[in-house]
Amino acid sequence: MPIDSRNIIKPFIEEKGGLMPALHALQDHLGFISKDNIKELAIAFNFSQAEVIDVITFYDDFRLAPIGKNIIKICQAEACQSQNCKQLLSDLTSYFGLEMDETSDDLNITLKEVFCLGNCAVGPSVMINDTVIGEATTKKIVSHLKENDVQEL
């Protein structure tokens, strides 16, 4: 049975400032915020659709189209800069054949920049979905992806 997005939104309607948690919940369940979702959110929170889009597009985390199953965020903040994170970023872009913010055709991988994961003493750091990898190398990242793929099968 498909998930009814209106049921996802419902618990947040009465909450003060409930739009942000509603957006998170929608995206956690559905992967992105669709045009239909925007209409539903506008009605639920008594905003115009433009106002809802306004909020979605301000924040890096929210997206209007599906992206990769594995979101790889490569830290480019100062502590990781001192640990050659720029080199790591360019290694990863060439390994996956993707640019920043680009998603692979099979919707498996998306590469993104991030500024600080709070893992600064063991950088360079990369976050794959909710897992942070310290002293990151292309090899470590690829083997993490492989291990998790195996677990899913």
Added chain:
Amino acid sequence: MKNIIKIFIPNETSANSVGANSLYQDISKLINDENIEIIRNGSWGAFWLEPFIEIKKDGIRRGASYRNIKLSHLNTIEEFFLDFEKRNPFDINEIDFIKKQNRIVFSRIGHEDPLNIKYYKNSKGYQSLLTALEIGPQKTINRIKESGLNGRGGAAFPTGIKMQTVFDQDTSVKYLACNADEGDGGTFSDRLIMESDPFALIEGMTIAAYAVGASKGYIYLRSEYPLAKEFLIRAIDIALDNNYLGNNIQNSNFNFDIELRIGAGSYVCGEETAMMESIEGRRGLVRSKPPLPAINGLFGQPTLINNVVTLATIPALLLNDQSDFSQIGSNKSIGTMPFQLSGNVNHGGLIETRFDISLNEIVKDFGYGTKSGQPIHAIQIGGPLGIYLSSSMLDTSLTIESLQELKGSVGHGGIIVFDNSVDMAEQAKFAMEFCVKESCGKCTPCRIGSVRGVEIIERLQKNKTSKNDATLLHDLCETLEATSLCAMGGMTPNPIHSIIKFFPNELIEK
């Protein structure tokens, strides 16, 4: 009594990021004896040792670093114990990195399971809340004023005065908002509290809310901290179950709830007015001040806003031996500061110490020099809005006052070491690039000026002697400083000024 052997394997982002979770899985598979117990403790903050596994046996607790070590080949727990002994285990409290610190706010991290409320209570936890409920709001605020605590989020505003302002507002609805949007590159003290001692934050929030008369608190947590989110959700539940949150807390007539709100990847939402906009469900655009949030804040009501470490410090101020904290330091630099050492350094981690420590002590005595073995070239202090100091400035004291003299700030306490491979013109360009990416867009100089700033610095990278571009950059920085509503635009020039001044000829040649 049975002789139980305890194995401590940290469950904390940095430890997990270098393998603690998989070591936990490997070791737990080996255990078939009820006298052996695994505890997922917090991290001690000595991150170069992580994953740091400890064993407590016959009252003695020793640990060893398992960095880059796999244990999947082991067949029995005895084999693990043998392996452990071969690694020359030691008591972490005996190493200089820990011994030389003055841990007051971070006194509990590392010892136990962070969600073990019994341990929390046995180690002075929740005594201060009971004290506050006994002495009442005004006396609680007085104690915080007397302590000399200034906010640890970056602006170093006196915490007690802020609380008094909220307390003095004559309205029935007030809020507390904990700023857990720790976005500065090179900082992790808030994360470490939330993951390794979450009850300290919850107790601090409860005391602060009681003191100012707030019955609802928000924690605005950045989305980059999923493990902290997990710990906070569970700690809030445990506090509710034990009547440390909810209605009639500890049989008083005080009610207080905490709601966790997750950010969505915006640095500027760590600015307090942008954070309020975000909690209210809008774009994180900064608001002009006045009105102060303490008078007209969240949802139009008086709101106390503090960052995680500030709130987690409050319980320490109400203990009988609070003088521990207040008697350290002078002027504005009172108490301890959790410095966070990272970058190109051998021993990175959390260093809670007095403010008037020298940069040299931090980088050499605690940090043990650069990881690459190359000479230090630059040290960034206070995050992306802080300053870069050169290797000839290592005798700088890290007090609020001495960094102010250098036109910098302690900020949130991040210290990042760079060796001589760093290109300071690139670092200057990054300061502007970061502003391009993270500006909320409200003020024109910040939104557009930062783009022009990147362009000017790119031209200077090609021709360091261009007088025209040097003047333009100077004027642009002045405009940003004078006309931005918040610190994002107003302080973005700080790192650039410091590079021009302390690294002559590296960005601009005269």
